[in-house]
Amino acid sequence: MIAAxxxxxxxxxxxxxxxxxxxxxxxxxxxxxxxAGSVDDGKSTLIGRLLYDARGIYDDQxxxxxxxxxxxxxxxxxxSLLTDGLRAEREQGITIDVAYRYFSxxxxxxxxxxxxxxxxxxxxxATGASTAQLAIxxxxxxxxxxxxxxxxxxxxxxxxIPRLVLAVNKMDxxxxxxxxxxxxxxxxxxxxxDFGFEEIQPIPISALEGxxxxxRGGQMHWYGGPALLEYLETVPVSEDTRSRPLRFxxxxxxxxxxxxxxxxxxxxxxTLRVGDRVAVLPSGQSSRVASITTFDGDMQSAHAPMxxxxxxxxxxxxxxxxxxTHLDDQPYVSRRFEANLVxxxxxxxxxxxxxxxxxxxxxxxxxxxxxxxxxDIGTMERKPAATLSLNDIGTVRIDASRxxxxxxxxxxxxxxxxxxxxPLTNSTVGAGMIxxxxxxxxxxxxxxTPEERYARNGHGPALLALxxxxxxxxxxxxxxxxxxxxxxAAQGAHTAALYAAGLIVISPSxxxxxxxxxxxxPLPGDEEAAVDAIMxxxxxxxxxxxxxxxxxxxx
Amino acid sequence: xxxxxxxRTLEAESIHILREVAAEFxxxxxxxxxxxxxxxxxxxxxxxxxxGRIPFPLLHVDTTYKFKEMIEFRDxxxxxxxxxxxxxxxxxxxxAGANPVTLGTAKCCGLLKTRALLNALSEGGYDAAFGGxxxxxxxxxxxxxxxxxxxxxxxxDPKNQRPELWNVFNSRIDKGQSIRVFPLSNWTELDVWHYxxxxxxxxxxxxxxxxxxxxxxxxSLIPPEHNVIPLLPGEAPQMVMCRMRSLGCTPCTGAIxxxxxxxxxxxxxxxxxxxxxxxxxxxxxxQEGSMExxxxxxxx
Ligand SMILES: Nc1nc2c(ncn2[C@@H]2O[C@H](COP(=O)(O)OP(=O)(O)O)[C@@H](O)[C@H]2O)c(=O)[nH]1
Ligand SMILES: [Mg+2]
Numbered sequence: 001m002i003a004a005x006x007x008x009x010x011x012x013x014x015x016x017x018x019x020x021x022x023x024x025x026x027x028x029x030x031x032x033x034x035x036a037g038s039v040d041d042g043k044s045t046l047i048g049r050l051l052y053d054a055r056g057i058y059d060d061q062x063x064x065x066x067x068x069x070x071x072x073x074x075x076x077x078x079x080s081l082l083t084d085g086l087r088a089e090r091e092q093g094i095t096i097d098v099a100y101r102y103f104s105x106x107x108x109x110x111x112x113x114x115x116x117x118x119x120x121x122x123x124x125x126a127t128g129a130s131t132a133q134l135a136i137x138x139x140x141x142x143x144x145x146x147x148x149x150x151x152x153x154x155x156x157x158x159x160x161i162p163r164l165v166l167a168v169n170k171m172d173x174x175x176x177x178x179x180x181x182x183x184x185x186x187x188x189x190x191x192x193x194d195f196g197f198e199e200i201q202p203i204p205i206s207a208l209e210g211x212x213x214x215x216r217g218g219q220m221h222w223y224g225g226p227a228l229l230e231y232l233e234t235v236p237v238s239e240d241t242r243s244r245p246l247r248f249x250x251x252x253x254x255x256x257x258x259x260x261x262x263x264x265x266x267x268x269x270x271t272l273r274v275g276d277r278v279a280v281l282p283s284g285q286s287s288r289v290a291s292i293t294t295f296d297g298d299m300q301s302a303h304a305p306m307x308x309x310x311x312x313x314x315x316x317x318x319x320x321x322x323x324x325t326h327l328d329d330q331p332y333v334s335r336r337f338e339a340n341l342v343x344x345x346x347x348x349x350x351x352x353x354x355x356x357x358x359x360x361x362x363x364x365x366x367x368x369x370x371x372x373x374x375x376d377i378g379t380m381e382r383k384p385a386a387t388l389s390l391n392d393i394g395t396v397r398i399d400a401s402r403x404x405x406x407x408x409x410x411x412x413x414x415x416x417x418x419x420x421x422x423p424l425t426n427s428t429v430g431a432g433m434i435x436x437x438x439x440x441x442x443x444x445x446x447x448x449t450p451e452e453r454y455a456r457n458g459h460g461p462a463l464l465a466l467x468x469x470x471x472x473x474x475x476x477x478x479x480x481x482x483x484x485x486x487x488x489a490a491q492g493a494h495t496a497a498l499y500a501a502g503l504i505v506i507s508p509s510x511x512x513x514x515x516x517x518x519x520x521x522p523l524p525g526d527e528e529a530a531v532d533a534i535m536x537x538x539x540x541x542x543x544x545x546x547x548x549x550x551x552x553x554x555x
Numbered sequence: 556x557x558x559x560x561x562x563r564t565l566e567a568e569s570i571h572i573l574r575e576v577a578a579e580f581x582x583x584x585x586x587x588x589x590x591x592x593x594x595x596x597x598x599x600x601x602x603x604x605x606x607g608r609i610p611f612p613l614l615h616v617d618t619t620y621k622f623k624e625m626i627e628f629r630d631x632x633x634x635x636x637x638x639x640x641x642x643x644x645x646x647x648x649x650x651a652g653a654n655p656v657t658l659g660t661a662k663c664c665g666l667l668k669t670r671a672l673l674n675a676l677s678e679g680g681y682d683a684a685f686g687g688x689x690x691x692x693x694x695x696x697x698x699x700x701x702x703x704x705x706x707x708x709x710x711x712d713p714k715n716q717r718p719e720l721w722n723v724f725n726s727r728i729d730k731g732q733s734i735r736v737f738p739l740s741n742w743t744e745l746d747v748w749h750y751x752x753x754x755x756x757x758x759x760x761x762x763x764x765x766x767x768x769x770x771x772x773x774x775s776l777i778p779p780e781h782n783v784i785p786l787l788p789g790e791a792p793q794m795v796m797c798r799m800r801s802l803g804c805t806p807c808t809g810a811i812x813x814x815x816x817x818x819x820x821x822x823x824x825x826x827x828x829x830x831x832x833x834x835x836x837x838x839x840x841x842q843e844g845s846m847e848x849x850x851x852x853x854x855x
Contacts, residue, residue: 022749022819025562025745026753029560086714086847087847088714097698097716099697100690100697102741104745109561111741123718127700127719130720130721251574260607262607266567266571295605305559305567306559307566307571307574359723360723417721419720428720431718
């Protein structure tokens with residue numbers, strides 16, 4: 001035996017040759033988990049402790065935190081420094097963004113997302129939780145369940161994490177009291193009872209002392225359950241997506257020559273076999289799978305989550321964003337749907353807002369039709385609301401400009417998820433989980449009104465006369481980058497139509513009463529400054545909505 | 556049935572990322588550093604677009620302080636698989652004699668790597684650049700998104716990263732801004748070597764142990780190539796059985812004593828290590844949080 005237990009796990013040459021070791025490595029599965037809970041409940045310390053006990057830390061990394069000027073813990077090593085890697089985090093003693101850490105045991109590989117507890121960084125917590133199969137929710141034994149504990153447990157449930165560990169931490173500070181643990185456990189179970197978790201495993205721990213972290217400790221004889229690491233090593237990670245209905249979003253079309261036309265993508269769920277009859281969405285055409293091509297040779301079948309390339313027997317017009325499915329078990333195809341939404345930017349969301357929606361390989365423009373409700377974290381009630389503020393969780397109805405193909409999020413975490421992007425700032429402002437399709441409204445909505453165009457475009461129509469050609473192009477670029485529908489063109493027969501369609505049209509000269517003549521504006525000589533001045537002028541005249549352009553910072 | 560193995564899961568996810576970028580960006584480029592991670596990334600790119608060619612060029616930012624074997628490998632391997640490799644050197648700085656001894660490692664890296672990289676990206680008009688960095692390498696890397704947004708100066712703002720949920724990536728940028736993309740984010744050093752073994756991926760021979768001339772100074776083995784580091788009295792290169800754990804510039808990359816001459820032997824050695832792979836990289840240790848500072852300025 002090698003005396004020192006080694007990096008990440010031990011390899012003893014007598015019992016396991018390197019080839020045997022590698023063969024075992026190949027068969028290991030992967031568990032992704034995230035941490036959750038309020039600030040200072042001990043998330044980062046727990047992860048540091050777990051890495052330390054599982055030998056996932058190198059000596060030089062340990063030396064560097066031993067030597068660090070910062071140590072907020074009462075122990076010799078501040079384990080939280082192992083994941084709080086940003087300077088600002090170390091200086092402030094908090095976690096700002098997710099840290100991803102890796103370790104493995106002889107049984108399994110682990111990817112950890114250590115997430116921040118502060119409410120203002122909820123979007124970073126959601127980032128870490130979105131891919132997790134399990135969440136460890138920490139509670140400080142002295143404080144019990146806090147609002148932030150509720151928020152994080154709720155987000156974990158919405159994000160479809162099937163299993164939770166309720167880690168009641170800092171048991172050393174409450175004399176390892178069983179009563180304290182039981183009280184927190186029943187509080188937590190009371191509010192999560194209808195969240196739909198498959199399993200919640202409560203474990204009393206001391207992250208600092210390592211009690212019940214990697215091994216069962218001596219302090220809590222009354223506790224008969226597993227230590228945290230034991231549980232993580234043995235909990236089922238099944239989530240067998242390969243037996244679910246086939247969803248193959250076409251991500252990229254590969255055409256090296258006229259003879260090969262392959263559709264590349266990662267199978268979101270299900271199994272695909274050569275010879276299978278498949279439907280192509282949205283066209284609804286069908287064909288058969290001719291081959292499944294990979295660099296390592298053709299395959300007879302492939303399943304989720306493999307990335308493969310598929311060819312079909314018939315010539316079909318298929319492009320990125322389309323989806324292959326089996327004929328019998330199809331996803332919803334709709335422009336309208338209802339979804340749970342986590343709002344992730346300071347600028348509040350109101351109904352009517354136009355955004356970009358990205359869903360698997362599709363990106364479409366979309367409008368928030370209505371806000372159905374907002375979750376009150378204090379009472380866990382869904383209440384009517386006009387807006388969603390930063391970190392709010394709500395239910396919304398979305399109208400997409402084109403149909404998308406989706407499943408309910410609870411049935412499929414990949415085809416049921418989408419993000420919302422602000423077309424002006426390019427920030428990711430919302431994370432959505434689809435609940436259901438909304439049937440086409442039966443009321444006739446009538447003609448598209450100028451108000452609806454305004455809501456979609458984010459600006460009113462305008463005819464701008466500007467004779468200075470280079471300046472006109474520069475203005476066009478600026479407006480375009482702001483997300484406006486704009487064109488610099490000579491005045492012609494279609495000008496009226498472009499205007500009616502809600503566009504901003506820039507021409508050297510315009511006649512007619514609706515034209516705004518910029519040629520007589522007192523403009524600064526510098527072009528950039530001139531564009532600034534014109535933008536301000538358009539805002540004053542109500543062509544551009546002022547509020548939308550001032551929300552660029554602080555996301 | 557067991558679920559897809561850990562390595563094949565990582566492979567499938569990385570391929571997804573490579574295709575996503577190729578589909579959504581106008582001018583992607585793959586930063587090719589010649590090391591083991593680049594070798595894996597390149598293989599994944601081959602797989603992602605097979606039987607088509609890799610639809611973007613590779614770019615090597617050459618500091619001119621690289622090992623001879625690295626340059627030989629660079630000039631041979633990518634071409635042998637039909638990849639389009641481009642090389643960029645910050646000539647101005649190099650001709651002015653930039654080197655880590657007179658400038659200090661931070662400034663030298665700033666000119667020959669970061670500045671050179673930013674110049675190369677803007678001259679090429681690239682809007683997305685793949686890098687082979689892994690989150691397990693360093694504490695600030697552990698914090699970075701797979702799509703790492705950079706402003707028009709190539710700078711990273713770690714306190715204001717975009718949320719990144721599921722495998723749905725936001726590729727929207729304004730003109731002049733860019734995205735660094737890390738398809739190997741979730742791979743560990745062990746995963747990389749295991750994959751190289753499994754897939755028989757060629758790597759630079761410097762990774763394998765053999766007797767090499769080295770200047771032995773305390774616990775460090777300093778490669779004498781390029782003669783940048785002045786010898787102390789009495790010092791002379793001597794033959795030492797050694798290898799490189801990670802590859803960088805000769806003045807700033809130490810070798811380690813090792814007998815590991817095959818990939819399995821390297822993996823075996825890795826399992827016994829108690830020290831991280833970047834430890835031999837002098838550059839990361841300049842100051843506390845130095846990687847984060849360099850990244851903020853535009854380094855990978
Ligand atoms: N006594 C005691 N202190 C702990 C324990 N776990 C964490 N702490 C301390 O609680 C504080 C907050 O820990 P940290 O890991 O940063 O919490 P986070 O905000 O949830 O990541 C630090 O000072 C830790 O040293 C524990 O089990 N016992
Ligand atoms: Mg923390």
